[in-house]
Amino acid sequence: MIVVNQTAAPACLTLAIAGVSIAVDLPDPGWGPTLRERYAAFLADGSAAAWQVAVTHDPRLEVAAGAWMRHEGPRTTFRMTEFEGWIDLAARQAAVSIPSEARAASALERTLAYLLMQALPRQHDGLLLHATAAVIAGRGYLFAGPSGAGKTTIARLAAGHADVLCDENIVVRLAAAGPELLSTPFWGMSSPPELIRRVAARVPLAAIYILAHAADFRLERLAPAQAVLALLTTEKVTTERPESAAAWLTVAERLIAAAPVYRLGFRPTTELWDFLRGEVNRPLTPDPCLLEPP
């Protein structure tokens, strides 16, 4: 989970997201209440935040400009359409300039998501994946895929069947007891408001599904390299720098050794949950060789 601390100063939030504490300094105390409400489940004690993010107000950025990103050593400098800033992975600091309070949440979320994508594999044995996660009977199921693959559809179908951690960004972390899923407050910017519930939660990971639209339900277990490739192709940011890509691959290798990865063909009906329960509960077929006497 992300932790934001609101106690250090009136214009400071400290967020705890997936165990990474991030102190966010705001340019105006007036920006605080809306953000505190939005991230209420992720607010934390900011006394020892791992990351410092300084937000500044720059009305000139209202004029949209072309996006670009530049990497120099541990530092990434970026300009998005309506905000700009930098992230320093070594110093664990970032800054973002935002044209107005109305743009604060989207700019902050994109900056923090980028920060976590780069920092988690390098420093926290984790990955921020472009994915939806659903919790059934206390176990977490990750549904990954690029835009349009069906992540928000899965979240919509979950009502009454599963609890959704987030429909867009989920952290997978390698813990001593096994891989676990952690929610983030970074839901899709176009997600239906009625779906959004920003909750801080952590559950053991049961399985990973790579989403594919299909005429009917089908499940195919992926070989390790195919699984890694499928996860990588949902995520471009990590592949921008060799150091981050190497760290990502190291974490991914351990992840796929600990959790099964399937390609899930599905059609958008709630029969999905019955199908998955049936697959999960299906007894394993013994290898015929094992049935023969020694």
Add this chain to the structure above:
Amino acid sequence: MTQPDLRKPVHNPHTASRVFSGEAVIVSPAENMVRLLNPVGSRIWELADGAHTVEEIAAVLTEEYAIELPMARESAAQFLHDLAGKELIAWA
């Protein structure tokens, strides 16, 4: 008789890769591309460590895949040439 190719291929340091159950996944940030190699290509990729010559890599392929040395030489050289063309390897 063909002269042994004593050049030593080495991974471009601006790539990241890992071999999963005999299949190499290569991330190339400069191209913003991810590649998956077949098992033979993955073995060549593993051996392109800056220590093995093309000739030595061909010899390994001969042993492990039961192919004749001339064909192994040609396959290894062609594959490494392609990887060099994509700037995934350099010559040590």
